[in-house]
Amino acid sequence: MELSGRTVVVTGASEGIGRATALEVASRGARVVAAARSQDRLDELAAEADGEVVPVAVDLTSASDRARLVDAAGTTSALVNVAGLARLGPFAETTYDDVREQFALNVVAVIELTRAVLPGMLAQGSGHVVNVGSVLGYLPGPPLATYSATKSAVQGFTDGLRREVLGRGVDVTLITPGAVQGTAVLDRAGGVDDSSPVDVLFDVTGVEPEAVAIAIRQVLEHPGWLTSRARSVPRVVGLTRLGTVPGLARLVDEGTRLLRDRVGGKLS
Protein backbone atom coordinates (compact mmCIF):
# COMPACT_ATOMS: atom_id res chain seq x y z
CA MET A 1 0.00 0.00 0.00
CA GLU A 2 1.35 3.39 -0.97
CA LEU A 3 1.59 5.38 2.26
CA SER A 4 1.50 8.74 0.55
CA GLY A 5 -1.63 10.69 1.44
CA ARG A 6 -2.93 8.09 3.89
CA THR A 7 -3.69 8.73 7.54
CA VAL A 8 -1.73 6.62 10.02
CA VAL A 9 -2.43 6.93 13.74
CA VAL A 10 0.63 6.17 15.89
CA THR A 11 0.32 5.98 19.68
CA GLY A 12 3.18 6.36 22.12
CA ALA A 13 4.73 8.76 19.64
CA SER A 14 6.71 10.85 22.09
CA GLU A 15 9.60 8.41 22.46
CA GLY A 16 11.20 5.13 21.49
CA ILE A 17 9.47 2.91 18.94
CA GLY A 18 6.43 5.18 18.59
CA ARG A 19 8.51 8.26 17.84
CA ALA A 20 10.72 6.42 15.38
CA THR A 21 7.63 4.98 13.68
CA ALA A 22 6.00 8.39 13.34
CA LEU A 23 9.16 9.82 11.73
CA GLU A 24 9.61 6.82 9.45
CA VAL A 25 6.02 6.75 8.23
CA ALA A 26 5.80 10.54 7.84
CA SER A 27 8.94 10.47 5.68
CA ARG A 28 7.05 8.25 3.23
CA GLY A 29 4.38 10.84 2.74
CA ALA A 30 1.71 9.62 5.15
CA ARG A 31 -0.29 11.99 7.32
CA VAL A 32 0.73 10.83 10.77
CA VAL A 33 -1.59 11.48 13.68
CA ALA A 34 0.80 11.25 16.62
CA ALA A 35 -0.65 10.50 20.05
CA ALA A 36 1.08 10.75 23.42
CA ARG A 37 0.54 12.60 26.66
CA SER A 38 3.17 15.29 26.25
CA GLN A 39 2.20 18.14 23.91
CA ASP A 40 5.75 19.54 24.04
CA ARG A 41 7.36 16.33 22.89
CA LEU A 42 4.79 15.87 20.14
CA ASP A 43 5.44 19.44 18.95
CA GLU A 44 9.15 18.64 18.85
CA LEU A 45 8.38 15.53 16.85
CA ALA A 46 6.21 17.48 14.39
CA ALA A 47 8.99 20.04 13.93
CA GLU A 48 11.58 17.35 13.32
CA ALA A 49 9.49 15.23 10.96
CA ASP A 50 10.14 15.20 7.24
CA GLY A 51 6.44 15.14 6.43
CA GLU A 52 3.05 15.83 8.00
CA VAL A 53 2.67 15.02 11.68
CA VAL A 54 -0.49 16.06 13.51
CA PRO A 55 0.24 16.10 17.24
CA VAL A 56 -2.69 15.12 19.49
CA ALA A 57 -1.93 15.17 23.22
CA VAL A 58 -4.08 12.52 24.87
CA ASP A 59 -4.22 10.15 27.79
CA LEU A 60 -5.06 6.90 26.00
CA THR A 61 -6.59 5.41 29.15
CA SER A 62 -9.35 8.04 28.98
CA ALA A 63 -12.34 7.18 26.81
CA SER A 64 -13.04 10.82 25.97
CA ASP A 65 -9.39 11.41 25.00
CA ARG A 66 -9.51 8.35 22.74
CA ALA A 67 -12.63 9.71 21.07
CA ARG A 68 -10.86 13.04 20.56
CA LEU A 69 -7.92 11.26 18.93
CA VAL A 70 -10.15 9.30 16.56
CA ASP A 71 -12.03 12.50 15.64
CA ALA A 72 -8.79 14.36 14.96
CA ALA A 73 -7.61 11.51 12.75
CA GLY A 74 -10.70 11.34 10.56
CA THR A 75 -10.71 8.54 8.00
CA THR A 76 -7.94 6.26 9.22
CA SER A 77 -5.98 3.92 6.95
CA ALA A 78 -3.86 2.42 9.68
CA LEU A 79 -3.67 2.33 13.46
CA VAL A 80 -0.31 1.53 15.05
CA ASN A 81 -0.69 0.73 18.75
CA VAL A 82 2.72 1.33 20.28
CA ALA A 83 1.98 3.02 23.61
CA GLY A 84 2.84 0.80 26.53
CA LEU A 85 4.10 0.89 30.06
CA ALA A 86 6.47 -1.50 31.79
CA ARG A 87 7.09 -1.53 35.50
CA LEU A 88 9.93 -3.62 36.80
CA GLY A 89 10.02 -5.55 40.04
CA PRO A 90 8.96 -8.65 41.94
CA PHE A 91 5.23 -9.28 41.72
CA ALA A 92 4.99 -9.73 45.48
CA GLU A 93 5.94 -6.06 45.86
CA THR A 94 3.74 -4.63 43.15
CA THR A 95 0.55 -2.68 43.87
CA TYR A 96 -2.92 -3.17 42.44
CA ASP A 97 -2.75 0.31 40.94
CA ASP A 98 0.47 -0.64 39.11
CA VAL A 99 -1.24 -3.67 37.64
CA ARG A 100 -4.37 -1.77 36.68
CA GLU A 101 -2.40 1.07 35.12
CA GLN A 102 -0.41 -1.29 32.90
CA PHE A 103 -3.54 -3.14 31.76
CA ALA A 104 -5.40 0.11 31.11
CA LEU A 105 -2.72 1.39 28.73
CA ASN A 106 -1.18 -1.78 27.28
CA VAL A 107 -4.39 -3.72 26.72
CA VAL A 108 -7.69 -1.91 27.22
CA ALA A 109 -6.57 1.20 25.32
CA VAL A 110 -5.36 -0.99 22.45
CA ILE A 111 -8.68 -2.86 22.24
CA GLU A 112 -10.73 0.30 22.60
CA LEU A 113 -8.83 2.27 19.94
CA THR A 114 -9.10 -0.70 17.62
CA ARG A 115 -12.84 -0.89 18.25
CA ALA A 116 -13.11 2.83 17.53
CA VAL A 117 -11.46 2.66 14.08
CA LEU A 118 -12.60 -0.81 13.04
CA PRO A 119 -16.17 0.00 11.84
CA GLY A 120 -14.80 2.70 9.52
CA MET A 121 -12.15 0.36 8.14
CA LEU A 122 -14.67 -2.43 7.57
CA ALA A 123 -17.06 0.03 5.88
CA GLN A 124 -14.38 1.28 3.51
CA GLY A 125 -13.17 -2.27 2.96
CA SER A 126 -9.57 -1.47 3.78
CA GLY A 127 -7.44 -0.75 6.80
CA HIS A 128 -4.58 -2.01 8.87
CA VAL A 129 -4.18 -2.49 12.62
CA VAL A 130 -0.61 -2.99 13.82
CA ASN A 131 -0.19 -3.95 17.46
CA VAL A 132 3.17 -3.88 19.17
CA GLY A 133 3.47 -6.81 21.52
CA SER A 134 6.66 -8.22 22.96
CA VAL A 135 8.58 -11.46 23.03
CA LEU A 136 7.54 -11.49 26.69
CA GLY A 137 4.07 -12.25 25.36
CA TYR A 138 5.45 -15.50 24.01
CA LEU A 139 7.84 -16.11 26.88
CA PRO A 140 6.60 -14.42 30.05
CA GLY A 141 9.01 -13.96 32.90
CA PRO A 142 10.24 -11.99 35.88
CA PRO A 143 10.85 -9.29 36.82
CA LEU A 144 8.13 -8.16 34.41
CA ALA A 145 5.23 -10.45 35.34
CA THR A 146 2.49 -7.87 34.88
CA TYR A 147 3.99 -6.47 31.70
CA SER A 148 4.33 -10.03 30.35
CA ALA A 149 0.65 -10.63 31.11
CA THR A 150 -0.37 -7.48 29.25
CA LYS A 151 1.68 -8.45 26.21
CA SER A 152 0.25 -11.97 26.23
CA ALA A 153 -3.18 -10.33 26.17
CA VAL A 154 -2.20 -8.16 23.18
CA GLN A 155 -1.04 -11.28 21.40
CA GLY A 156 -4.32 -13.13 22.05
CA PHE A 157 -6.37 -10.12 21.06
CA THR A 158 -4.40 -9.68 17.84
CA ASP A 159 -4.80 -13.35 16.89
CA GLY A 160 -8.53 -13.25 17.51
CA LEU A 161 -8.98 -9.93 15.73
CA ARG A 162 -7.13 -11.17 12.66
CA ARG A 163 -9.40 -14.20 12.55
CA GLU A 164 -12.39 -11.94 12.90
CA VAL A 165 -11.57 -9.60 10.02
CA LEU A 166 -9.61 -11.87 7.67
CA GLY A 167 -11.09 -11.58 4.19
CA ARG A 168 -12.97 -8.38 5.03
CA GLY A 169 -10.28 -6.01 3.76
CA VAL A 170 -8.65 -5.21 7.08
CA ASP A 171 -5.10 -6.40 7.80
CA VAL A 172 -3.88 -7.17 11.29
CA THR A 173 -0.22 -7.41 12.25
CA LEU A 174 1.51 -8.29 15.49
CA ILE A 175 5.01 -6.86 15.92
CA THR A 176 7.03 -8.54 18.65
CA PRO A 177 10.24 -6.75 19.47
CA GLY A 178 12.86 -8.29 21.68
CA ALA A 179 15.07 -5.96 23.69
CA VAL A 180 15.01 -2.40 22.35
CA GLN A 181 17.60 0.24 23.13
CA GLY A 182 16.53 3.20 25.19
CA THR A 183 13.35 1.48 26.35
CA ALA A 184 11.99 3.24 29.37
CA VAL A 185 11.42 0.50 31.90
CA LEU A 186 10.12 2.14 35.00
CA ASP A 187 11.28 1.15 38.42
CA ARG A 188 8.99 0.64 41.36
CA ALA A 189 8.90 4.32 42.22
CA GLY A 190 7.91 5.21 38.66
CA GLY A 191 11.29 6.72 37.83
CA VAL A 192 13.56 5.79 34.98
CA ASP A 193 16.99 4.65 36.05
CA ASP A 194 19.27 4.50 33.03
CA SER A 195 21.97 2.74 34.96
CA SER A 196 19.82 -0.17 36.18
CA PRO A 197 21.07 -3.58 34.98
CA VAL A 198 17.95 -4.10 32.88
CA ASP A 199 18.41 -0.83 31.03
CA VAL A 200 22.10 -1.57 30.50
CA LEU A 201 21.21 -5.06 29.26
CA PHE A 202 18.63 -3.63 26.84
CA ASP A 203 21.07 -1.01 25.56
CA VAL A 204 23.82 -3.57 24.98
CA THR A 205 21.74 -6.37 23.45
CA GLY A 206 18.79 -4.45 22.06
CA VAL A 207 17.98 -3.26 18.58
CA GLU A 208 17.49 0.44 17.91
CA PRO A 209 13.88 1.68 17.96
CA GLU A 210 14.40 2.60 14.30
CA ALA A 211 14.73 -1.08 13.43
CA VAL A 212 11.24 -1.72 14.80
CA ALA A 213 9.95 1.40 13.05
CA ILE A 214 11.30 0.14 9.72
CA ALA A 215 9.60 -3.23 10.24
CA ILE A 216 6.32 -1.42 10.97
CA ARG A 217 6.70 0.79 7.90
CA GLN A 218 7.40 -2.30 5.78
CA VAL A 219 4.29 -4.14 6.93
CA LEU A 220 2.23 -0.97 6.35
CA GLU A 221 3.59 -0.69 2.82
CA HIS A 222 3.22 -4.38 2.09
CA PRO A 223 0.23 -5.61 4.04
CA GLY A 224 -1.13 -9.05 3.43
CA TRP A 225 -1.82 -12.26 5.22
CA LEU A 226 1.01 -14.16 3.56
CA THR A 227 3.82 -11.78 4.37
CA SER A 228 2.85 -9.35 7.10
CA ARG A 229 0.87 -11.24 9.65
CA ALA A 230 3.43 -11.21 12.43
CA ARG A 231 6.96 -9.97 12.63
CA SER A 232 9.58 -10.25 15.32
CA VAL A 233 12.37 -7.68 15.49
CA PRO A 234 15.03 -8.97 15.17
CA ARG A 235 13.54 -11.92 13.32
CA VAL A 236 15.45 -14.48 15.36
CA VAL A 237 13.58 -13.65 18.59
CA GLY A 238 10.48 -15.11 16.93
CA LEU A 239 11.89 -18.41 18.14
CA THR A 240 10.57 -17.47 21.58
CA ARG A 241 7.16 -18.71 20.48
CA LEU A 242 8.54 -22.22 20.85
CA GLY A 243 8.37 -21.42 24.56
CA THR A 244 4.84 -22.76 24.65
CA VAL A 245 6.03 -26.24 23.76
CA PRO A 246 5.95 -27.99 27.14
CA GLY A 247 9.44 -29.51 27.15
CA LEU A 248 10.99 -26.24 26.07
CA ALA A 249 8.92 -24.33 28.60
CA ARG A 250 10.56 -26.42 31.32
CA LEU A 251 13.99 -25.51 29.98
CA VAL A 252 13.04 -21.86 30.11
CA ASP A 253 11.84 -22.34 33.69
CA GLU A 254 15.22 -23.73 34.69
CA GLY A 255 17.09 -21.08 32.72
CA THR A 256 15.10 -18.26 34.32
CA ARG A 257 15.70 -19.75 37.72
CA LEU A 258 19.46 -19.93 37.17
CA LEU A 259 19.50 -16.36 35.92
CA ARG A 260 17.34 -15.19 38.78
CA ASP A 261 19.50 -16.86 41.41
CA ARG A 262 22.73 -15.51 39.88
CA VAL A 263 21.74 -11.94 39.08
CA GLY A 264 18.15 -11.67 40.27
CA GLY A 265 18.91 -9.48 43.25
CA LYS A 266 20.48 -6.93 40.96
CA LEU A 267 17.52 -6.96 38.59
CA SER A 268 14.98 -5.96 41.12
Added chain:
Amino acid sequence: MEVRDRTAVVTGASSGIGQEVVTALAERGARVIATARREDRLQALADAVPGVVPVAADVTDRAGRARILSQAGQVDVLVNNAGIGYFGMVEQMTGEDVERLFEVNVLAAMALTRDVLPGMLERGVGAVVNVSSVAAYVAVPPLTVYAATKFALQGFSEALRREVAGTGVAVHTVNPGVTRSEFVVAAQGAGNPLVQAGFNAAGLPPWAVANAVVRAVERDRWPGYAEVTVPRVAGMTRLAALPAVSRALDLASIPGRYLAGVLGGQREAAPAGDARPGEEPPA
Protein backbone atom coordinates in the same frame (compact mmCIF):
# COMPACT_ATOMS: atom_id res chain seq x y z
CA MET B 1 0.98 -30.06 49.21
CA GLU B 2 -1.13 -31.99 51.69
CA VAL B 3 -4.35 -29.97 51.93
CA ARG B 4 -5.57 -31.32 55.28
CA ASP B 5 -5.93 -28.47 57.79
CA ARG B 6 -4.80 -25.92 55.25
CA THR B 7 -6.83 -22.81 54.46
CA ALA B 8 -7.98 -22.46 50.87
CA VAL B 9 -9.75 -19.56 49.18
CA VAL B 10 -11.86 -20.45 46.14
CA THR B 11 -13.44 -17.72 44.00
CA GLY B 12 -16.46 -18.20 41.75
CA ALA B 13 -17.59 -20.84 44.25
CA SER B 14 -21.33 -20.62 43.78
CA SER B 15 -21.59 -22.97 40.82
CA GLY B 16 -19.83 -25.11 38.26
CA ILE B 17 -16.13 -25.75 38.65
CA GLY B 18 -15.76 -23.55 41.72
CA GLN B 19 -18.43 -25.39 43.66
CA GLU B 20 -16.82 -28.74 42.85
CA VAL B 21 -13.39 -27.47 43.89
CA VAL B 22 -14.79 -26.29 47.23
CA THR B 23 -16.37 -29.69 47.84
CA ALA B 24 -13.25 -31.63 46.85
CA LEU B 25 -10.90 -29.56 49.02
CA ALA B 26 -13.27 -29.65 52.01
CA GLU B 27 -13.61 -33.44 51.70
CA ARG B 28 -9.84 -33.69 51.97
CA GLY B 29 -9.92 -31.82 55.26
CA ALA B 30 -9.15 -28.28 54.19
CA ARG B 31 -10.84 -25.22 55.62
CA VAL B 32 -12.33 -23.62 52.54
CA ILE B 33 -13.33 -19.99 52.16
CA ALA B 34 -15.94 -20.16 49.41
CA THR B 35 -16.55 -16.85 47.77
CA ALA B 36 -18.88 -15.55 45.06
CA ARG B 37 -21.54 -12.90 44.82
CA ARG B 38 -24.62 -15.06 45.36
CA GLU B 39 -24.98 -15.51 49.10
CA ASP B 40 -27.86 -18.01 48.99
CA ARG B 41 -25.91 -20.41 46.80
CA LEU B 42 -22.84 -20.18 49.04
CA GLN B 43 -24.91 -20.74 52.14
CA ALA B 44 -26.47 -23.85 50.61
CA LEU B 45 -23.00 -25.13 49.78
CA ALA B 46 -21.75 -24.46 53.32
CA ASP B 47 -24.78 -26.23 54.78
CA ALA B 48 -24.12 -29.29 52.64
CA VAL B 49 -20.35 -29.55 53.08
CA PRO B 50 -18.62 -29.29 56.47
CA GLY B 51 -15.50 -27.11 56.60
CA VAL B 52 -16.81 -24.50 54.19
CA VAL B 53 -16.92 -20.83 55.20
CA PRO B 54 -19.14 -18.80 52.85
CA VAL B 55 -18.11 -15.21 52.14
CA ALA B 56 -20.36 -13.32 49.74
CA ALA B 57 -18.17 -10.76 48.00
CA ASP B 58 -17.38 -9.24 44.63
CA VAL B 59 -13.73 -10.02 43.81
CA THR B 60 -13.45 -6.99 41.55
CA ASP B 61 -14.10 -4.76 44.51
CA ARG B 62 -11.23 -3.80 46.84
CA ALA B 63 -13.43 -4.00 49.93
CA GLY B 64 -14.79 -7.37 48.81
CA ARG B 65 -11.28 -8.79 48.49
CA ALA B 66 -10.32 -7.36 51.88
CA ARG B 67 -13.34 -9.06 53.45
CA ILE B 68 -12.42 -12.42 51.91
CA LEU B 69 -8.86 -12.21 53.16
CA SER B 70 -9.77 -11.06 56.66
CA GLN B 71 -12.16 -14.03 56.96
CA ALA B 72 -9.48 -16.37 55.68
CA GLY B 73 -6.53 -15.26 57.76
CA GLN B 74 -3.46 -17.14 56.62
CA VAL B 75 -4.07 -18.44 53.08
CA ASP B 76 -2.22 -21.57 51.93
CA VAL B 77 -4.14 -22.26 48.73
CA LEU B 78 -5.72 -19.72 46.40
CA VAL B 79 -7.91 -20.94 43.55
CA ASN B 80 -8.68 -18.10 41.15
CA ASN B 81 -11.68 -19.56 39.42
CA ALA B 82 -14.11 -16.65 39.01
CA GLY B 83 -14.49 -15.58 35.44
CA ILE B 84 -16.97 -14.41 32.88
CA GLY B 85 -17.43 -15.53 29.34
CA TYR B 86 -18.24 -13.43 26.34
CA PHE B 87 -19.42 -14.51 22.94
CA GLY B 88 -19.34 -11.61 20.54
CA MET B 89 -17.45 -9.92 17.80
CA VAL B 90 -15.00 -7.21 18.89
CA GLU B 91 -16.84 -4.56 16.89
CA GLN B 92 -20.11 -5.35 18.66
CA MET B 93 -18.78 -5.11 22.21
CA THR B 94 -19.04 -2.08 24.44
CA GLY B 95 -16.18 -0.48 26.34
CA GLU B 96 -17.78 -1.54 29.62
CA ASP B 97 -17.84 -5.17 28.44
CA VAL B 98 -14.11 -5.05 27.68
CA GLU B 99 -13.17 -3.49 31.01
CA ARG B 100 -15.41 -5.79 33.00
CA LEU B 101 -13.91 -8.89 31.35
CA PHE B 102 -10.38 -7.82 32.29
CA GLU B 103 -11.42 -6.82 35.80
CA VAL B 104 -13.02 -10.16 36.62
CA ASN B 105 -10.88 -12.59 34.64
CA VAL B 106 -7.47 -11.02 35.17
CA LEU B 107 -7.18 -8.08 37.55
CA ALA B 108 -9.14 -9.67 40.40
CA ALA B 109 -7.03 -12.83 40.19
CA MET B 110 -3.80 -10.83 40.12
CA ALA B 111 -4.93 -8.65 43.03
CA LEU B 112 -5.80 -11.63 45.23
CA THR B 113 -2.54 -13.32 44.30
CA ARG B 114 -0.63 -10.18 45.17
CA ASP B 115 -2.30 -10.04 48.55
CA VAL B 116 -1.62 -13.65 49.58
CA LEU B 117 1.83 -14.02 48.00
CA PRO B 118 4.03 -12.29 50.61
CA GLY B 119 2.65 -14.54 53.36
CA MET B 120 3.16 -17.66 51.28
CA LEU B 121 6.73 -16.65 50.44
CA GLU B 122 7.48 -15.90 54.08
CA ARG B 123 6.23 -19.32 55.20
CA GLY B 124 7.83 -21.01 52.19
CA VAL B 125 4.63 -22.84 51.34
CA GLY B 126 1.62 -22.09 49.21
CA ALA B 127 -0.23 -22.85 46.02
CA VAL B 128 -1.96 -20.54 43.58
CA VAL B 129 -4.16 -22.21 40.99
CA ASN B 130 -5.39 -20.06 38.13
CA VAL B 131 -8.31 -21.63 36.34
CA SER B 132 -7.66 -20.51 32.82
CA SER B 133 -8.98 -22.00 29.59
CA VAL B 134 -7.81 -23.53 26.34
CA ALA B 135 -8.67 -20.06 25.04
CA ALA B 136 -5.39 -19.07 26.72
CA TYR B 137 -3.60 -20.91 23.92
CA VAL B 138 -5.83 -20.20 20.99
CA ALA B 139 -7.87 -17.07 20.30
CA VAL B 140 -10.74 -17.37 17.87
CA PRO B 141 -13.84 -15.28 17.31
CA PRO B 142 -16.38 -14.89 18.80
CA LEU B 143 -14.19 -15.31 21.88
CA THR B 144 -11.47 -12.80 20.94
CA VAL B 145 -11.54 -10.58 24.00
CA TYR B 146 -12.35 -13.46 26.34
CA ALA B 147 -9.29 -15.22 24.93
CA ALA B 148 -7.22 -12.08 25.44
CA THR B 149 -8.11 -12.18 29.15
CA LYS B 150 -7.10 -15.83 29.36
CA PHE B 151 -3.85 -15.16 27.45
CA ALA B 152 -3.15 -12.52 30.10
CA LEU B 153 -3.90 -14.90 32.97
CA GLN B 154 -1.67 -17.54 31.39
CA GLY B 155 1.16 -15.07 30.77
CA PHE B 156 0.89 -13.86 34.34
CA SER B 157 0.93 -17.42 35.70
CA GLU B 158 3.98 -18.40 33.67
CA ALA B 159 5.92 -15.28 34.64
CA LEU B 160 4.99 -15.67 38.30
CA ARG B 161 5.84 -19.36 38.46
CA ARG B 162 9.28 -18.49 37.07
CA GLU B 163 9.60 -15.72 39.63
CA VAL B 164 8.80 -17.90 42.63
CA ALA B 165 10.38 -21.19 41.48
CA GLY B 166 12.26 -22.83 44.34
CA THR B 167 10.58 -20.79 47.09
CA GLY B 168 8.05 -23.45 48.07
CA VAL B 169 5.21 -21.50 46.46
CA ALA B 170 3.73 -23.15 43.38
CA VAL B 171 1.78 -21.44 40.62
CA HIS B 172 -0.43 -23.81 38.65
CA THR B 173 -2.80 -23.35 35.76
CA VAL B 174 -5.69 -25.61 34.90
CA ASN B 175 -7.01 -25.01 31.40
CA PRO B 176 -10.37 -26.62 30.74
CA GLY B 177 -11.91 -27.00 27.34
CA VAL B 178 -15.66 -26.82 26.94
CA THR B 179 -17.24 -27.40 30.35
CA ARG B 180 -20.81 -28.11 31.28
CA SER B 181 -21.30 -25.18 33.63
CA GLU B 182 -23.22 -21.95 33.80
CA PHE B 183 -20.52 -20.35 31.68
CA VAL B 184 -22.74 -20.31 28.63
CA VAL B 185 -25.71 -19.03 30.52
CA ALA B 186 -23.65 -16.24 32.07
CA ALA B 187 -21.71 -15.32 28.95
CA GLN B 188 -22.81 -12.21 27.14
CA GLY B 189 -24.31 -12.97 23.77
CA ALA B 190 -24.89 -16.64 24.51
CA GLY B 191 -28.58 -16.55 23.97
CA ASN B 192 -28.76 -19.24 21.35
CA PRO B 193 -30.14 -22.52 22.72
CA LEU B 194 -28.06 -24.45 20.16
CA VAL B 195 -24.83 -23.13 21.69
CA GLN B 196 -26.01 -24.09 25.14
CA ALA B 197 -27.08 -27.50 23.95
CA GLY B 198 -23.64 -27.97 22.39
CA PHE B 199 -21.88 -27.07 25.62
CA ASN B 200 -24.13 -29.36 27.60
CA ALA B 201 -23.72 -32.27 25.23
CA ALA B 202 -20.00 -32.00 24.51
CA GLY B 203 -18.87 -30.35 27.71
CA LEU B 204 -16.82 -31.84 30.50
CA PRO B 205 -18.47 -32.31 33.86
CA PRO B 206 -17.20 -29.60 36.27
CA TRP B 207 -15.92 -32.24 38.71
CA ALA B 208 -13.35 -33.39 36.14
CA VAL B 209 -11.87 -29.91 36.15
CA ALA B 210 -12.08 -29.74 39.94
CA ASN B 211 -10.11 -33.00 40.17
CA ALA B 212 -7.36 -31.47 38.07
CA VAL B 213 -7.28 -28.45 40.38
CA VAL B 214 -6.96 -30.63 43.49
CA ARG B 215 -4.29 -32.83 41.88
CA ALA B 216 -2.34 -29.68 40.96
CA VAL B 217 -2.46 -28.44 44.57
CA GLU B 218 -1.38 -31.84 45.91
CA ARG B 219 1.41 -32.19 43.38
CA ASP B 220 4.86 -32.15 45.00
CA ARG B 221 7.11 -33.73 42.44
CA TRP B 222 9.27 -32.02 39.82
CA PRO B 223 8.90 -29.46 38.32
CA GLY B 224 6.82 -28.22 41.22
CA TYR B 225 3.96 -26.85 39.21
CA ALA B 226 1.22 -28.10 36.94
CA GLU B 227 0.02 -26.63 33.69
CA VAL B 228 -2.71 -29.03 32.70
CA THR B 229 -5.47 -28.98 30.17
CA VAL B 230 -8.68 -30.87 30.81
CA PRO B 231 -9.04 -33.14 28.93
CA ARG B 232 -5.34 -33.78 28.41
CA VAL B 233 -5.69 -33.98 24.66
CA ALA B 234 -6.79 -30.34 24.62
CA GLY B 235 -3.14 -29.55 25.39
CA MET B 236 -2.64 -29.80 21.64
CA THR B 237 -4.10 -26.28 21.46
CA ARG B 238 -0.71 -25.06 22.68
CA LEU B 239 0.58 -25.76 19.20
CA ALA B 240 -1.53 -22.82 18.02
CA ALA B 241 1.47 -20.62 18.85
CA LEU B 242 3.43 -22.22 16.01
CA PRO B 243 3.20 -20.21 12.79
CA ALA B 244 1.90 -22.98 10.51
CA VAL B 245 -0.84 -24.00 12.95
CA SER B 246 -1.72 -20.38 13.58
CA ARG B 247 -2.14 -19.82 9.85
CA ALA B 248 -4.34 -22.88 9.53
CA LEU B 249 -6.54 -21.48 12.30
CA ASP B 250 -6.71 -18.15 10.46
CA LEU B 251 -8.13 -19.90 7.42
CA ALA B 252 -10.49 -22.06 9.45
CA SER B 253 -11.86 -18.94 11.10
CA ILE B 254 -13.61 -17.83 7.94
CA PRO B 255 -16.15 -20.69 7.86
CA GLY B 256 -16.01 -20.69 11.68
CA ARG B 257 -17.11 -17.08 11.79
CA TYR B 258 -20.00 -17.81 9.50
CA LEU B 259 -21.08 -20.69 11.70
CA ALA B 260 -20.76 -18.59 14.84
CA GLY B 261 -22.93 -15.92 13.23
CA VAL B 262 -25.56 -18.49 12.40
CA LEU B 263 -25.42 -20.02 15.88
CA GLY B 264 -25.87 -16.79 17.77
CA GLY B 265 -22.70 -14.78 17.43
CA GLN B 266 -25.02 -11.84 16.88
CA ARG B 267 -25.31 -9.84 20.03
CA GLU B 268 -28.22 -10.77 22.23
CA ALA B 269 -29.00 -9.88 25.77
CA ALA B 270 -28.02 -12.50 28.33
CA PRO B 271 -31.03 -14.56 29.27
CA ALA B 272 -33.02 -13.50 32.27
CA GLY B 273 -32.66 -15.41 35.48
CA ASP B 274 -30.41 -15.26 38.48
CA ALA B 275 -27.27 -16.17 36.58
CA ARG B 276 -25.61 -12.84 36.12
CA PRO B 277 -22.42 -12.25 34.21
CA GLY B 278 -19.52 -11.82 36.57
CA GLU B 279 -20.05 -14.93 38.54
CA GLU B 280 -19.33 -18.01 36.59
CA PRO B 281 -16.29 -20.15 35.90
CA PRO B 282 -14.75 -20.17 32.46
CA ALA B 283 -15.28 -22.79 29.82
